[in-house]
Amino acid sequence: MKEIILETKGITKYFHEPQTFQVLKDINLKVVKGEFLSLVGKSGCGKSTLMYLLSTMDTDYEGILEINGENLTGRRADYLAGFRNQHIGFVFQFHFLLPEFTSLQNVMIPALKLGKYPESKIKKRAMEKLEMLGIADQAEKMSSKLSGGQQQRVAIARALINDPALIMGDEPTGNLDSTNSDIVFDIFRKLTRDFGQTIIAVTHDDDFAANSDRIIEMSDGKIVG
Amino acid sequence: MRVIFSIAKTHLLAKPKQSLVAMLGVTFGIGMFVAMVSLMSGLNNFTEELTMTSSPDIHIYKDITGERVSILEQLNPGGINFVHHPKPKNESQKIRNAFQIAELIRQDPDVLGAAPQLSSQVFYNFGPVQLNGNIAGVDILEEDKLFGLSSKMKAGEIAGLLTTTNGLIMGSGLAKTLSLSVGDNVTVTTPEGVTISLKVVGIFQMGLGEIDNIRSYANISTVQKILGKDQGYITDINVKLVDLYQAKAKAIQIQSIFGYKAEDWETANATFLAGAVIRNIMTYSVSITLLIVAGFGIYNILNMTIFSKMKDIAILKATGFAAKDVSGIFMTQSLVIGLIGSVLGLILGFILSYLLSLAPFDGGDVISIDALPVSFDPLYYVIGIVFGVATTAVAGYMPSRKAGHVDPIEIIRGI
Numbered sequence: 001m002k003e004i005i006l007e008t009k010g011i012t013k014y015f016h017e018p019q020t021f022q023v024l025k026d027i028n029l030k031v032v033k034g035e036f037l038s039l040v041g042k043s044g045c046g047k048s049t050l051m052y053l054l055s056t057m058d059t060d061y062e063g064i065l066e067i068n069g070e071n072l073t074g075r076r077a078d079y080l081a082g083f084r085n086q087h088i089g090f091v092f093q094f095h096f097l098l099p100e101f102t103s104l105q106n107v108m109i110p111a112l113k114l115g116k117y118p119e120s121k122i123k124k125r126a127m128e129k130l131e132m133l134g135i136a137d138q139a140e141k142m143s144s145k146l147s148g149g150q151q152q153r154v155a156i157a158r159a160l161i162n163d164p165a166l167i168m169g170d171e172p173t174g175n176l177d178s179t180n181s182d183i184v185f186d187i188f189r190k191l192t193r194d195f196g197q198t199i200i201a202v203t204h205d206d207d208f209a210a211n212s213d214r215i216i217e218m219s220d221g222k223i224v225g
Numbered sequence: 226m227r228v229i230f231s232i233a234k235t236h237l238l239a240k241p242k243q244s245l246v247a248m249l250g251v252t253f254g255i256g257m258f259v260a261m262v263s264l265m266s267g268l269n270n271f272t273e274e275l276t277m278t279s280s281p282d283i284h285i286y287k288d289i290t291g292e293r294v295s296i297l298e299q300l301n302p303g304g305i306n307f308v309h310h311p312k313p314k315n316e317s318q319k320i321r322n323a324f325q326i327a328e329l330i331r332q333d334p335d336v337l338g339a340a341p342q343l344s345s346q347v348f349y350n351f352g353p354v355q356l357n358g359n360i361a362g363v364d365i366l367e368e369d370k371l372f373g374l375s376s377k378m379k380a381g382e383i384a385g386l387l388t389t390t391n392g393l394i395m396g397s398g399l400a401k402t403l404s405l406s407v408g409d410n411v412t413v414t415t416p417e418g419v420t421i422s423l424k425v426v427g428i429f430q431m432g433l434g435e436i437d438n439i440r441s442y443a444n445i446s447t448v449q450k451i452l453g454k455d456q457g458y459i460t461d462i463n464v465k466l467v468d469l470y471q472a473k474a475k476a477i478q479i480q481s482i483f484g485y486k487a488e489d490w491e492t493a494n495a496t497f498l499a500g501a502v503i504r505n506i507m508t509y510s511v512s513i514t515l516l517i518v519a520g521f522g523i524y525n526i527l528n529m530t531i532f533s534k535m536k537d538i539a540i541l542k543a544t545g546f547a548a549k550d551v552s553g554i555f556m557t558q559s560l561v562i563g564l565i566g567s568v569l570g571l572i573l574g575f576i577l578s579y580l581l582s583l584a585p586f587d588g589g590d591v592i593s594i595d596a597l598p599v600s601f602d603p604l605y606y607v608i609g610i611v612f613g614v615a616t617t618a619v620a621g622y623m624p625s626r627k628a629g630h631v632d633p634i635e636i637i638r639g640i
């Protein structure tokens with residue numbers, strides 16, 4: 001019996017603007033530690049909404065979310081921020097970087113916040129991640145000066161910096177060419193296999209999904225397979 | 226938290242002009258505060274010191290204008306008595322046994338000295354013109370001990386009074402008006418109509434117009450003579466204390482022991498002290514107004530910064546920064562603006578104060594100075610920096626708090 005890292009029980013969510021409409025319908029999900037999961041579905045079916053909720057950023061839902069056996073539903077915002085910092089790496093659909101900082105600083109900031117390692121060690125680790133993603137040469141550039149694909153890879157490096165148990169990505173390879181897409185896939189594969197980290201990634205890339213451990217398909221706010 | 230500080234620093238440096246403008250607002254406010262308060266307290270201290278050195282800590286005299294029990298009240302105590310508009314009796318202002326009282330007071334270890342004296346209103350005759358003034362009959366050596374008179378002499382010596390029977394040491398303003406110099410004679414007339422000729426043996430300058438323009442010193446015996454009084458006639462005893470702030474308590478003690486009115490310097494100079502308070506209120510209210518304006522500037526700039534950094538705030542919170550961390554980033558920015566702005570303000574204030582202290586200024590007849598007296602008390606610089614930082618802290622608090630409570634999901638979803 002494998003250890004369950006993430007579990008949802010009857011998660012339901014409504015949007016009230018412009019009119020009340022149910023975006024997530026009774027989501028029951030179990031994710032095992034070390035699993036590489038793909039989330040697929042048509043545009044607008046609620047994938048991003050679910051990811052924000054699983055990553056603890058969105059707290060406005062009904063049902064229960066447990067990560068590492070800990071019930072996170074109803075926890076205070078600051079507690080969840082600390083929890084994300086330590087346990088969850090998130091790659092946004094639109095790569096969000098701090099524009100006034102260099103690529104390297106962007107990757108380092110969550111680790112500096114966690115404060116587990118001294119700054120010199122954090123810098124070394126951040127460089128390693130950038131190297132792994134093939135953008136070490138962009139380390140000292142302002143993040144706003146990078147191309148979309150480069151920014152996305154910096155965002156992935158940032159998600160990995162604190163060695164989180166859970167890595168979530170909302171179309172993490174959406175902006176990448178097939179070479180870089182393959183590199184990211186290989187990194188994810190390695191993280192799950194060698195380091196026991198868990199990946200949940202929304203994707204439109206059929207190859208990417210097909211090569212992952214499990215595919216979850218969503219349609220109209222429900223999990224359909 | 227170093228990361229918070231370094232993010233704050235990056236934000237400040239990303240918009241150097243905006244940060245500088247916010248800083249200069251504080252600089253200007255603090256600079257003006259320091260300059261104004263230095264000048265005001267310089268003036269206050271200067272005049273206070275003058276008043277202090279030229280007036281006694283405790284002045285003992287016989288209060289003849291005080292309330293008096295009417296004869297009707299004495300005869301019919303407790304009855305319904307109406308006495309309309311009672312006036313004081315023609316009482317002598319003499320302090321009995323004044324020399325013995327002075328001697329007793331001097332024995333108190335808290336007392337620096339006690340000088341019996343008498344004074345009289347006089348008219349100084351200047352050709353056909355009569356100038357109003359007064360003459361104090363003093364023991365000149367004791368007076369020198371209390372008020373350092375010898376250091377205030379502009380011409381002649383105080384010892385001249387000891388060797389000249391009808392000698393007079395005159396205030397500089399008075400001497401100038403009467404165009405008198407040492408060795409000249411002046412005739413004075415008392416309110417009782419006695420006229421006497423006196424010889425000027427010295428001219429002093431206290432620096433305060435209200436003394437220099439009206440007062441002269443003579444021997445006790447000289448003044449007793451022009452008033453036609455006996456050798457025991459003394460109207461005042463001036464006391465100087467080791468610690469002038471004990472004056473109030475000491476005055477009460479003296480009054481109860483000897484039965485004469487004893488007035489401490491604080492009561493005597495109440496109007497002057499009230500003036501100082503009003504000047505301080507003005508200084509502080511102008512400075513606080515300037516600082517409030519600077520505070521609004523910081524508030525605005527911080528609000529703008531936060532508005533343009535909504536996305537960054539959302540990212541920080543999504544990657545693990547708590548509300549207090551985000552508030553901390555913006556609070557740090559406003560405190561850095563406040564701190565650097567205030568330090569620059571202190572420097573500006575110092576430069577302004579220094580320039581003021583060099584500016585030539587003619588005190589005219591009122592006070593004799595040739596430049597503005599400016600205080601360089603470090604206390605005002607401490608108050609300045611505390612004010613500056615406190616203002617920016619207050620101005621930064623609301624926007625920073627708001628930034629801390631931004632819900633990241635709203636922004637992330639909205640893009």
Ligand SMILES: Nc1ncnc2c1ncn2[C@@H]1O[C@H](COP(=O)(O)OP(=O)(O)O)[C@@H](O)[C@H]1O
Pocket residue numbers: 015016017018023041042043044045046047048049050638
């Ligand atoms: N802030 C919002 N307010 C109202 N409706 C929203 C909001 N965000 C998304 N939706 C709607 O919720 C549905 C799911 O959106 P989303 O989760 O972004 O889909 P996906 O990521 O699968 O394309 C869509 O119909 C979208 O229009």
Ligand SMILES: [Mg+2]
Pocket residue numbers: 047048049093170
């Ligand atoms: Mg989406």
